[in-house]
Amino acid sequence: MDRSDPTVRRNPVPSLLRSLMNEHLDPGYLAAAEDRDQAHTRTTRWSSGLWLALGAVLVGFVLAYAAVDAAERIPGTERERGELLTAVRDAENRAAAVEARRDELTPQVDAARTTVLAGDAEGAQVLAALREVESAAALEPVHGPGIVVTLTDPPPRPGLSDSSQRTVGDRAVVLDRDLQMVVNALWHDGAEAVAVDGVRVGPNVTIRQAGGAMLVDNRPVFSPYEVSAIGAQGPLQTGFVVSDAYLRMASVQQLYGIGFSVAQSDDIDLPAAPVRSLHEAYPAGER
Structure with missing residues (x-):
């Protein structure tokens, strides 16, 4: 069969298939999209701007209300803060007055007790026992x-290792366990009395850290921390130098730059420890 014969009928590509290949969007959808762009673009932009303006007004109103409320609260807050500071100062002044009165009466009480008990042998024995107990209690x-x-x-230094255990904020600091080890070593080496920054260490006295503050008997003390110990200087210093506390602090000094020194003193004055409230007492041997 001759393909060039005009009588031969070819199978042409249908118009629908051609339109699907050449036109990827239905004419109806295309017309609707053009109509939406032409007829609604201005309205959509206008409504979006309106919503943005309303949102900005609302945010501005909320911020203005918060600012006014904060401004109204400031005087009250400052007044309450001032009242609290005044109350704290008054309490401190009353406590200081009571302590001063106690210090004034203590020698009078001791003198009266000595006068009463020193008159006979039995009283003298009781007085000697009391003095021994008071000395042990650091009274x-x-x-x-x-x-x-x-x-x-030390001053702050970057790049410290073990920062979670040895730093407060970004500073390497002396820890409460450092002071505890030094105090315990001094007791072990024969100290008769010990104080940290002038706070006498006796029974029930704690050395602990709260945040960045060092507390001895719940009193804040500050660097440099001076641990004073009364006793025979030679044996006391010799025993301390070979103790675990000395080795620990010497290592800490090299690793973290913490200041550490030991010196003899011929003139150390240590105050009495605070008097503890007595809740229960039993004669010796009855419990």
Whole structure:
């Protein structure tokens, strides 16, 4: 069969198939999209701008209300803060007055007790026992030679290792366990009395850290921390130098730059420890 014969009928591509290949969007959809762009673009932009303006007004109103409310609260807050500071100062002044009165009456009480008890042998024995107990409880001020161990916080340094255990904020600091080890070593080496920054260490006295503050008997102390110990200087210093506390602090000094020194002193004055409230008492041997 001759393909060039005009009588031969070819199978032409249908118009629908051609339109699907050439026109990817239905004419109806195309017309609707053009109509929407031409007829609604201006309205859509106008409504979007309106909503943005309303949102801006609402945000501005909320911010203005918050600012006015904060401004109204400031005087009240400052007044309450002032009242609290005044109350704290008054309480501190009352406590200081009570302590001063206690210090004034303590020698009078001791003198009256001595006068009453020293008159006979039995009273003298009771008085000697009381003085021994008071000395053990650190209830008497003491004076004498000894040694002073000084621990000092270093300036901040970047790149410290073990930062979670040895730093507060970004600073390497002396820790409460450092002071605890030094105090315990001094007791072990024969100290008769110990104080940290002038706070006498006796029974029930704690050394602990709260945040960045060092507390001895719940009193804040600050760097440099001076641990004073009264006792025989030679044995006290020799025993401390070979103790675990000395080795620990020497290592900490090299690693973190914390100040650490030991010195002898011929004139150390330590105050009496605070008097503790007595809740229960039993004669010895009855419990």
